Amino acid sequence: MDKYNLNNTYKAVVIGGSAGSFQGIVKILAQLPKNFPLPIIMCLHRLKHVRNGFVEALSLKSTLQVVEPFDKESIKKGIVYLAPSNYHMSIELGNHFAMSTEEMVNNSRPAIDITLGTAGYVYRDKLIGILLSGANRDGGLGMKHIKDKGGLTIVQEPTECMIDTMPKAALALTKIDHVLKIDQIVDFLKELEKHYK
Amino acid sequence: MVQDIDIADLKRITELVYTKYGYDFRNYAMSSFKRRMLRILELKNLNVESLLKKINEQPAFINEFLDELTVNVTEMFRDPGFWRIIRDEIIPGILLNHKQFKIWHAGCSSGEEVLSMAxxxxxxxxxxxxTLYATxxxxxxLEKAKQGVYPAKNMELNEKNYVRFEGKKSLKEYYREENGKAIFHRELLQNVTFRKHDLVKGEIFNKFDLILCRNVMIYFNQTLQNEVLKKFHESLFKYGYLAIGSKESLIWCDIANRFLVVNNEEKVYKKIKD
Structure with missing residues (x-):
């Protein structure tokens, strides 16, 4: 029955995406169980100087609340967190966020490698990392960090991606656990939720 | 290249810098501090042991170390909406009570915000x-900030921000270009006092009507954020204003109730209690 061999020890889900990932994200957020037992932490490439509108767009169909967290905000289950524009978003030991305005990484701020990498460091084998469609290599190294710390890694099936550079970068850098289509990622997250009941 | 650095090594570095030079990074937020350290190791081609040795044996290295450690990425008129609020609401509010007043840019970095204010x-x-104080x-x-000279390639972004700020002119009228550099008119900075000041250990040196400290405290942990906020509180006149970055918040701080939120979107607070 449980093809993904899941359990109830995970502490967070972290998702990275760029060009071509928006529709997939919307689809995932629209079908998440209402009492999803983990925080969902997202770092998506976005326009640097447009601060408003993205949370609203993602909230339209989301079953869970979507917020852009503040620096040092505690991370809570059942909330979707979105990295704000023009800041890098890290996870700190002690289960809270930290923002930074450091140099761009992979030509990006927020950079997916930073969010994924710090999440991997904090949550170790209690983390699920998901990387979706995207046009640059940002996120590949972050997925490797997650894998190296024992976390579970998923990339979107490259053939389904509008632009497959990002998932392919991850596949080239580490042994990804599951290569899934968006519908399968939704099934995976639903399956995961059952373990927490 | 050093791929990772553990907390014990980070502590050795901060302890040495503190005991030898008095700079206290012990309460910096770990995630960004660690990235800065990895960056220094890579840039200077060092490992933890050789970095410790260099800090210990070469006092001249400390300024270079501080320069790489602190984050100096900034823009002119970053968050144009913030600057409109300063111009259209905050400063007119100050002017109701004082014709002359003082502004402190705390953690001014290369000075883009000081210049924006000027x-x-x-x-x-x-x-x-x-009167502006930039520390x-x-x-x-700080030396860079005093010069008011920036790479010309940064001007496209700065100009875009300035247009969204709805400035009266074109940003070009405030600088001349020479050899790929934008050299801002010197008189813009004539009322600015630049000085070295350590937010963590530094004394209260003046009283202000407006303090800008945007995207500086994000590099501190909550203990240090609390301490620094107390210093800002003490450095403000009653009913003076404090501006922080759009993704920073005071609500977790011990003395948050001594401030009133004036603008929540742009994170401008007003001191309402001594």
């Missing part, structure tokens, strides 16, 4: 009534 004040026609821990970057 331009804003000039366009309001009150530049000679306002930073890093003497190298």
């Amino acid at each position: 331009i804003l004040l000039k366009e309001m026609g009150i530049e000679s009534d306002v 930073d821990l890093d003497v190298n970057i």
